[in-house]
Amino acid sequence: MMDVKPIEVQGYRFVATHVALPKTNLLTISNDTGYIMCGALDITLLREQLADRGIIAARAVGVRTMQELLDGEVESCTQGAEAIGIVPGMSMRDALAKIGAAETQAKL
Incomplete structure (x- = not known):
């Protein structure tokens, strides 16, 4: 099963994606600039x-739900x-606020 939905964090818009796999979940929250993940x-x-791609990404460990990802570090x-x-x-x-601000800055 896969669930994709828009979310807002600190005034910035993102897409939350949850992919349910056997015995695990893949969780990401992203915009056009970067993402956080499980x-x-x-x-x-x-x-x-x-490294040469300059990917903006951060990881949280020990999270199993989208709420835990958002509440993680x-x-x-x-x-x-x-x-x-x-x-x-x-x-x-x-971290998402910084990614959101970077996306806003890139659009200026």
Whole structure:
């Protein structure tokens, strides 16, 4: 099963995607600029092999629902995320606000 719906976080619009797989869930919240995701996100791959792409992404671990992802904190992130002020330990809502602000800035 897959569920995709628009959500708003701190005044910014995102798309929340939940993919139910056997014995696990994939959770993402994204816009055209970046995304946050559950522990399935391979930050090491993004930081090392795909660093040249400048991907803005952050990961939370131990989350099983969209609410837990939103209420979680950044466990790790990409260099692109760090460049806009996202750091480990930051709340995911604050990370999304930074991603939302970066998207707004890119449109100016």
